[in-house]
Amino acid sequence: MSNYRTKLRAYGVPEVMCNSLRRKSPANQKSAKNVKKPKRAEVNYLPPYPAGETEESLEQERIQLLTEIQKRDNNKVIKEIMCNTFAHRRNEIVNQMPSIEEFHARWPALFEASQIEEEFHRITTLHLEAKFMAKLDEYTPRLMTIFQAKGGAMGLRLQAILLKAPTNPDVNLMRDLIIQCLMVYLGESLNDLLKEFDDADEERMSEDLAAQKMKIYSIMSSSAEGPSDVGVVIEGVKVLTTLGTFARACCMLLGLTYALNLAYPKELRYTFEIFQTLLLELDCSKQSPKLHTLKSKLLD
Numbered sequence: 001m002s003n004y005r006t007k008l009r010a011y012g013v014p015e016v017m018c019n020s021l022r023r024k025s026p027a028n029q030k031s032a033k034n035v036k037k038p039k040r041a042e043v044n045y046l047p048p049y050p051a052g053e054t055e056e057s058l059e060q061e062r063i064q065l066l067t068e069i070q071k072r073d074n075n076k077v078i079k080e081i082m083c084n085t086f087a088h089r090r091n092e093i094v095n096q097m098p099s100i101e102e103f104h105a106r107w108p109a110l111f112e113a114s115q116i117e118e119e120f121h122r123i124t125t126l127h128l129e130a131k132f133m134a135k136l137d138e139y140t141p142r143l144m145t146i147f148q149a150k151g152g153a154m155g156l157r158l159q160a161i162l163l164k165a166p167t168n169p170d171v172n173l174m175r176d177l178i179i180q181c182l183m184v185y186l187g188e189s190l191n192d193l194l195k196e197f198d199d200a201d202e203e204r205m206s207e208d209l210a211a212q213k214m215k216i217y218s219i220m221s222s223s224a225e226g227p228s229d230v231g232v233v234i235e236g237v238k239v240l241t242t243l244g245t246f247a248r249a250c251c252m253l254l255g256l257t258y259a260l261n262l263a264y265p266k267e268l269r270y271t272f273e274i275f276q277t278l279l280l281e282l283d284c285s286k287q288s289p290k291l292h293t294l295k296s297k298l299l300d
Helices: 004-010 055-068 075-084 086-096 100-106 113-124 128-149 152-162 171-185 202-210 246-259 266-279 289-299
Strands: 194-198 214-220 227-234 237-240
Touching (some): 055 086, 100 237, 128 152, 128 171, 171 246, 214 246, 227 246
Antiparallel strands (some): 227 237
């Protein structure tokens, strides 16, 4: 096994080739600098191009995709082209590291909830939303017990969130509240992830969101009980809209971090760790002491 990676490099395996010194920029030509590798249990981190395909041929498919997304009821064709161009897209996002604005312009089809699901499945082999919500619902009764038993200042903050639930809350509202409570329980601020606006203050909202690096936004309407819009902003670009609930937005944001090869925000590292290792069960061997303690309580 001593020369295994050398042999892989000779065969042209992209996951090894991307870290060769020849392919690095002059500023990064050190073996230990800016190493690109799977870090969150990605099965297909940087796949090779399909047999018979080249960068030029797949670029032509990408250009065709820009036309196809303008057509109505064309999901089948879009899905097929997105699947065919997966390797080309991963090569671009991992090796070239474009800005979100540039990548959004080149691959607008990716920024739909259904396509994020597909992309996440190609990268990890898991079904994103189904797994995320099923595990969240499974842990909800035990988490409620843990939150209600918590005392002190944190207990008061948790109770303030749980009091927002009516006598018979629907499942979507409970998912939102449980995630909010999880963030408080982990010692992280909900304001670092969620930004709420009134529908009457569009100008301030546009200016505020343009300055956000990674945020979920919720627009509250005076004419409706729930939010009129819930979406995701990354690097000041609205990449997803009309997601419906905060929990679904969290799920899709996690999917985007995989699809766009983004790092988790440092101020929300425990929240994203919960999403990844507890709810999606990806790379469970690497857990922080805080998550390990919570998981022990859930299994008691």
